[in-house]
Structures are given as structure tokens and as C-alpha cells.
Amino acid sequence: AQSVTQLGSHVSVSEGALVLLRCNYSSSVPPYLFWYVQYPNQGLQLLLKYTTGATLVKGINGFEAEFKKSETSFHLTKPSAHMSDAAEYFCAVSGPLVGGGTSYGKLTFGQGTILTVHP
Amino acid sequence: NAGVTQTPKFRILKIGQSMTLQCTQDMNHNYMYWYRQDPGMGLKLIYYSVGAGITDKGEVPNGYNVSRSTTEDFPLRLELAAPSQTSVYFCASRSSGNTIYFGEGSWLTVV
Numbered sequence A: 001a002q003s004v005t006q007l008g009s010h011v012s013v014s015e016g017a018l019v020l021l022r023c024n025y026s027s028s029v030p031p032y033l034f035w036y037v038q039y040p041n042q043g044l045q046l047l048l049k050y051t052t053g054a055t056l057v058k059g060i061n062g063f064e065a066e067f068k069k070s071e072t073s074f075h076l077t078k079p080s081a082h083m084s085d086a087a088e089y090f091c092a093v094s095g096p097l098v099g100g101g102t103s104y105g106k107l108t109f110g111q112g113t114i115l116t117v118h119p
Numbered sequence B: 001n002a003g004v005t006q007t008p009k010f011r012i013l014k015i016g017q018s019m020t021l022q023c024t025q026d027m028n029h030n031y032m033y034w035y036r037q038d039p040g041m042g043l044k045l046i047y048y049s050v051g052a053g054i055t056d057k058g059e060v061p062n063g064y065n066v067s068r069s070t071t072e073d074f075p076l077r078l079e080l081a082a083p084s085q086t087s088v089y090f091c092a093s094r095s096s097g098n099t100i101y102f103g104e105g106s107w108l109t110v111v
Helices: none
Strands: A002-007 A010-014 A019-027 A032-038 A044-050 A056-058 A064-068 A073-078 A087-094 A113-118 B004-007 B010-013 B019-025 B031-038 B042-051 B054-057 B064-066 B076-078 B087-094 B100-102 B106-110
Touching (some): A002 A087, A019 A113, A032 A064, A044 A056, A044 A073, A073 A087, A087 B042, B004 B087
Antiparallel strands (some): A002 A019, A056 A064, B031 B087, B042 B054
């Protein structure tokens, strides 16, 4: 079984400020973790993913996330927010296709966090 | 490389009508998924398939059916549309390298 909790359905920051979007997960198999961004009336775009290896993952648009197994967290950060970062962000967890039991690589999503960036 | 293609992009259905959302991928992926997205709820898994001829229910399968006669195609069928099925639907496929490809979404309104 797996689940994702995103802390804060809305986050508001000023342009140039640090962006921190929180994600905690639970998983009965080794987790693969993802962050997606969605702009209004558009599809999902992958920001970054963690599968194995280095726990600090760098993604597109200056975002990064760190997998912390002891804290079951995968928080998304960006040092300096831009107006163009305003969107909804989703954290997701899956098991691996191999060794993931019956998870079959199914993604379980958090409820999403809407990021607002103020001038 | 077209990736995952969904059709239609927009559709309005009347209550009780039926329709099929089409999903095709050209990457030879075995694993395919259908999700629905509702405001404030994230994405919920409707059905998934691990290969041609094999499908199974996800979290929210009621009111839907799927088939997987080929590796490429994974259509989602709504038999008797209800207002509760107003949603955005996403099809996805997953590579053996754990890259997940999403379609662009299908916006469905049931009135």
C-alpha cells in the first residue's frame, strides 16, 4: 500500500523568495517518487523523479527535491521563485516495476499544492 | 514519436449517454493507466493494465470499463454517464526504465 500527503493545499510566496512544497509518503515497497507541475487547463509535466541512487534530485526550472527515507519525505524546493512558477504541484509515489510486488508501477498522487507567486 | 495520445480533448455528454475515451501509445509499453482528476483531490487511478489482455481495477472503477486488446490501445468506456463523472481524464504509460508518459488529458462534462 502507498499514500502521499502534501502539507498545505495553498502556498503563497513573494517573487525571489524560497519555494518549499512539502510531501510525505508511505510505501510498503522501495518508493519511487515524482513531482509534477500542472498549469491551468493543461496536462502534467514531470519536474523531477527519484528512483535509486543520489537522494538529492535536480529537475527542470531550477527545482530540486531530497529523498529522506528516515523522514519519509520528498520536499520540493526552489531557491528563488519566479512569477512563471505559479501552478499546481503534485507529489506522487509508486513502487518499482521489478520488485514492487503487485503495485505494478501504479502512481499514487497527493492532493496537490497550488503555488501563488506575488510580485 | 507521438508518445501517449488521447482523444477527444473535450466532450459534453448528456446523462445516460455512453462514450469511449481513446488512448494510444507508440512506445510498446506494457503498463498503462487511466486516472481522473477532480479539483482538490489529486489524480485517482480508475483502471490499469500490465499488458495486452490483462486489466484490473484501481481506486475508483465504478461506472467505467476498459479493454486491452493490443499493446498500443487502452480505451476507457463510460456506459451510463452521470454528473459525478464530470472530470479530467488522463491516460498514462510507463516504460521499463520507470519513465511515465501522460497524455494531454480529456475534459469531460456530463449534463
